Amino acid sequence: MIDYQLLRARSFNEALEILESKKNVRCLAGGTDILVDLHHKDEFFDSVDYLLDINSIDELKGIKLGKKEGEIGSLTTHSEIIENKELQEKLPFVAAAAASIGSTQIRNRATIGGNLVNAAACADSFSPMIALEAEVVLVSKRGERRLSIRDFIKSPYKTALAEDELLKKIVFPMPQGEYYSSYQKIGRRKAVSISRISLTLLAEVKAEKIVNIQVVSGAATPSPVPFEKVNEYLSAKNLAEVDSKEAGRIAAEEMVEITGRRWSTPYKQPALSKLVERAVEDMLEEAGYNG
Ligand SMILES: Cc1cc2nc3c(=O)[nH]c(=O)nc-3n(C[C@H](O)[C@H](O)[C@H](O)COP(=O)(O)OP(=O)(O)OC[C@H]3O[C@@H](n4cnc5c(N)ncnc54)[C@H](O)[C@@H]3O)c2cc1C
Structure with a gap:
């Protein structure tokens, strides 16, 4: 029997407060991994009491490519990555990886953050991000920390994300020359x-x-x-x-x-x-x- 409560965070801070104050919360981004788990793996949800919808949080969205550093918000969908002209031009391998994911419907919903936090061995966002020597920015009420993607992924389906943390964005040095x-x-x-x-x-x-x-x-x-x-x-x-x-x-x-x-x-x-x-x-x- 799957028994969990759906919550919606209206702001970044509210999401952090919910993650701090409640136990067994999982974020809901595009839902293309977690909702599949919900329907196929009942035992997975034994440890989930709340699904926290984070889709209204603007701080988690968008792509910024500076001269030295770039960043992709965790809620950025694979379609948004593919459609970003600047990214296509400067980081074509990142766009190619996003374009290879699922189908149009999946890419329109599924996010880069969900792909990394789910951490399947076959997740397509990892290799371009490791090649870029990217870091994840993890935030909780305790503060903010940065981890290299290689330290973030512990083993298939396991990451260093703590229970009260949100993956805010992925940051990386822009390739030079x-x-x-x-x-x-x-x-x-x-x-x-x-x-x-x-x-x-x-x-x-x-x-x-x-x-x-x-x-x-x-x-x-x-x-x-x-x-x-x-x-x-x-x-x-x-x-x-x-x-x-x-x-x-x-x-x-x-x-x-x-x-x-x-x-x-x-x-x-x-x-x-x-x-x-x-x-x-x-x-x-x-x-x-x-x-
Ligand atoms: C038909 C189909 C085809 C697919 N094809 C591919 C493919 O070709 N390549 C591939 O790599 N994947 C594929 N996937 C898997 C999936 O679509 C991706 O992994 C997707 O990027 C997950 O993103 P999401 O936003 O849907 O994550 P969700 O399902 O919402 O979340 C996944 C996990 O991440 C956590 N999470 C999400 N965002 C955050 C955040 N900001 N902070 C903290 N935790 C967070 C959730 O709690 C959950 O544990 C496919 C899935 C389906 C159903």
């Missing part, structure tokens, strides 16, 4: 695909040399992590020396080191290898090295 990026995903079905494997590549290039690179796994590993060995292989390489197949091979090997050999390895290994190869080729093509 000459940079190239790619977002890649293989899903289950075309229209509404939860990713099986996804990744983000973000590379900063100076005088045709890669000076900073982040290749970050999405659903390929239990939690999204940078592929350190691929990053090492690509770091400090001149673009003309980059072998995309070799980068793919290294990534596939590294994935197995992280996950161990599983029933899905014979499928995932070549698939990931190909995705990394494509991401590297995207970078080379964008930079004018299309072989």
Whole structure:
């Protein structure tokens, strides 16, 4: 029997007061994860007495991209991310990840904050945010703290969010100078695909040399992590020396080191290898090295 009370916060402060004063409260943003859990997993709601609708809180909305730092409010929907022209231009991999999520109906409701707090291994917002070295801003009546996305995610479906905290926004340094990026995903079905494997590549290039690179796994590993060995292989390489197949091979090997050999390895290994190869080729093509 599912028995919970629905509350609506009219302001940011009211939401924080409710989270402080009541136990077993869960926020309701787009509801595309939590309402599915409500209908499918009764035991999940044993620990939920209140659903707190946060949709009227303006402080949680919007995208601001400054010269040095950018931020995305937690209530920003995936559709708003895709439609933001400045973001499309400056952070195309973030828009591509958002565009790959679910269907139009899902993207119109579902938020980036919900995606991160739900923390499914296949959540598509993690790899672009880790590549950007983003931080989450968590607020409660006790104050505000910032955590790197990597510290925020503890394990699949577990984050460092405390019971009385709201995820306010995601902040990140804007990529500087000459940079190239790619977002890649293989899903289950075309229209509404939860990713099986996804990744983000973000590379900063100076005088045709890669000076900073982040290749970050999405659903390929239990939690999204940078592929350190691929990053090492690509770091400090001149673009003309980059072998995309070799980068793919290294990534596939590294994935197995992280996950161990599983029933899905014979499928995932070549698939990931190909995705990394494509991401590297995207970078080379964008930079004018299309072989
Ligand atoms: C058909 C379908 C297809 C989907 N496809 C994809 C896909 O391709 N890729 C993908 O990554 N996901 C997919 N999803 C999952 C889901 O849509 C996303 O994870 C979505 O971004 C969740 O956002 P939401 O606003 O709906 O979160 P909600 O369901 O409202 O909330 C999710 C969790 O986050 C918490 N929460 C939300 N906002 C805050 C906040 N500001 N502060 C504190 N806690 C908060 C809630 O309490 C809850 O625990 C799909 C879902 C469906 C139903």
